Amino acid sequence: MARRSHRRRRHGLASWSIGKKLGVILGGTFAAVAATGVVLVASKMTKIETTELDTDKLNIAETSEEQETGYLNVALFGLDSREGDLGKGNRSDTMMIASLNKATGEVKLVSVYRDTLLELDDGSYNKANAAYAFGGPEGAISLINRNMDMDISKYVAVNFNALVDVIDALGGLDITLTDAEVVHMNNYCVETSKVTGADYTKIEPEVAGTYHLNGVQAVSYSRIRYTGGGDFERTSRQRHVLELIAEKAQSASFSTLNKIIDKVFPQVSTNFTIAEMIAYAKDIAKYKLGDSMGFPDNNSFDMLDVVGSVVIPETLTSNVEDVHKFLFGDDGYTISSNITDIEDGIREKCTHKATSDSVIESDDDYGSGSGTSNDYSNSGSSNSNYNNSYNNSYNNSGSSSGTGSGSGTGDSGGGSDYGDYGGGSDGDYSGEDYD
Incomplete structure (x- = not known):
């Protein structure tokens, strides 16, 4: 590999x-x-x-x-x-x-x-x-x-x-998005809204441009990890969001x-x-x-x-x-x-390579004591970890497109990261995991 x-x-x-x-x-x-x-x-x-x-x-x-x-x-x-x-x-x-x-x-x-x-x-x-x-x-x-x-x-x-509340209090942020970022942001917004109880409006059509984003949208944008750079690009987005927050906070009222x-x-x-x-x-x-x-x-x-x-x-x-x-x-x-x-x-740990028969520990099990893990080749089960988009992206050697085993497609192979919101039991989230 x-x-x-x-x-x-x-x-x-x-x-x-x-x-x-x-x-x-x-x-x-x-x-x-x-x-x-x-x-x-x-x-x-x-x-x-x-x-x-x-x-x-x-x-x-x-x-x-x-x-x-x-x-x-x-x-x-x-x-x-x-x-x-x-x-x-x-x-x-x-x-x-x-x-x-x-x-x-x-x-x-x-x-x-x-x-x-x-x-x-x-x-x-x-x-x-x-x-x-x-x-x-x-x-x-x-x-x-x-x-x-x-x-x-x-x-x-x-x-x-908490950043949802900060951004909404500041009146939202203007952010330039690519085509892929608009799609993934819309998908993440479903779970962000569900968790925070805050509202948003889906961007349609899903095309590149500069948009005025509210708290749910801007936080969802900063959570994207499916555009090739994974966590490195995600941290870059998060820092950009914070730059805009800092700029607006400097001129905010008491x-x-x-x-x-x-x-x-x-x-x-x-x-x-x-x-x-x-x-x-x-x-x-x-x-x-x-x-x-x-x-x-x-x-x-x-x-x-x-x-x-x-x-x-x-x-x-x-x-x-x-x-x-x-x-x-x-x-x-x-x-x-x-x-x-x-x-x-x-x-030594790096000698234990994943294979088609490997089990992959789900982040959702961290701290649960259950020790549950799911098959590396599992197709869209509700807790499969990297068997969908992340693994698909890895196995495709960084290909810019591909189809994950969860529903939906994306730049990094699409599908769901953990399967939770892709092809598993909660498949209405169009192949994104709020991760």
Whole structure:
């Protein structure tokens, strides 16, 4: 089975838009908060769900003294939460590291690709987004620390659907879409509307153009992963949406920003104390957004037994070194033996290639304890994982068109990702999965 290599380039600061410097998680939320003033923010902090984490479970790495004292490193999670809860059992659609240089006020971001093959707390190797589902914020922070030699103890999580409220409060966004993006966005809108309870109008005819999108449509656009670039293109769309949110929030009225806070803060979870949040909010004007990168920056794709299609670090040691140099410069960091051991484990796991007889674990089973998985060659059953569009795209070696085994066609092979809304029991969603 062929492996396709992808080298993700970092660009200079001048070539990055505001959106590429903002986190998918808090970009829209805190761009609005920054303009409201500390007094208002402090009065609203009690709306945020605050938690306590067991630091003994976070696998905090030993780091250089400079990194420990000179930076605040925070894990950011964007959750696909259908029930509104922000604990374990939810997939983390987006995982990022935000690193604040306390001396300069510069904030740098590292996106951890959700399908990256990494080691979980139990010693198994799975996609990065499985960690939050299995172990909540403790499990997800632990995964970042153990696989990247990080010292993170703080996190912020937000229900991704909170962005629907932000965008609607700002009056919508103007976004240019391709023919394929219009089709896929319309399909995603069905589930986005169902989950959020918000309305939308289907775009017809489904042709390329610049459209004024409401919250359901813009969030659905940012969830598309079927146009060839998979999760890489999806994160690009998400960043573009956040760029537009930030631009509109800068000129929004006080009442609009207050409305956004009231709607979004209840959908945020963190282990920052209220006193800590107020302290950092007080200095927010001093912060400036720096560059951004993806992890693993040097990677390849493969299809493995049970876990399905994964992003593989090439190699873990070199990618971790790149992250540390990007965030902290030459601070004396050296790769730990733990990282080299995990690299060996990733290499061994990659020998378990998927075949026509393989079973592929469904993301919907993460954290359920059921251990259910479905046949790799299953045709449109309600929980088949990558056997439809994602596998079809992979097996067609990136062909620009194809037919998935779920209903519907698309640029990446069409059909449904998990089968849930394609040819399975809920086939009325025209071959898209809200994933």
